Amino acid sequence: MYEELESNFFLIVKLNKAKAFGLVFDAYWNALYKQAYKKVHCNDLAQDLVQDVFVSLWDKIELLDAERSVLAYLFAILRNKILKLYEKDEIRLRYALSVTSSASPSDVHSQNTLLEKELKAIIDIEVARMPIRMKEIYMLKKEDDLSIKQIAEDLSLSEQTVKNQLQMAYQRLRTKIKNYDSSLALLALFIAKHL
Template identity: 30%
Template structure:
């Protein structure tokens, strides 16, 4: 097993796709706690966070052939975990009512009160709005912001022009900033999550 600890992520993914259990175990050891921490940060419900992480790692074992060769496993796991969190929220009966109430409430309260909205709620609002972007725009935006790829790298991966990629990122930022503008507390989150243009 120690020999697997020195392998790169891409080498581990190649072995995982060949159904290598030790490669899977090493990926789990490297990333499960980090992914659990991120999921629990978003939900703050430990049992549900554990279930989501378990489900995620079960899925990558069962569907390892679907992992693209050029995707960094840490980015892949983060995006997959985030999507599972969104799915969980969408299935929860109170999710849409909750967001609607936050929207109504934000129009009636002072900036000082808005500053007290929990960071978890802000992150959920951001991820929820990203999920509503048109499919291609969302894909380009996630590659830019979550995988930190350059416009050129995204263009090559998706077979698009750099100009198209740049325009998609700019349009995504405009849409998100308009949708989130009423939440004044999001300034800090926008600086972190929507860095650059």
């Protein structure tokens, strides 16, 4: 089906832009959604990204290169939109850090509150992006305050597997925070352990 769609797509575009768009939408939406979800681990965000991809396609459908695969083009747009989303998260944090570092010393409590909120948001995003099993173990440890032994029993895993997954989860969080500002690493770990 995909080969037929790809080979006839540009002919269909010339005859009926809306029909060509509808065929591509029906054929490729699920594949794009799965890829987006794999990257952002959030249903609503993944759907928004895919919608944006199709808006871009609609705007440029008549300008596409006939030599290029439509699916490859859509995946390239999706990749760029995901990268822009990551950049936006980073810019938002850098702005918050610059605001907190330039505020007056009398406003230390407000700075700490803002910093904690930003760090919590970064941690929440990174937790949402974790592989399912790692996320599940991390949440059982952090939210339910279960011991490693309890988690291992509940999930029918070895204690070493639970320790390894928690270690990898902490490492991911440390790395994410260090990408923004290495001076935040210790504060982020403190917050991550106490959220």
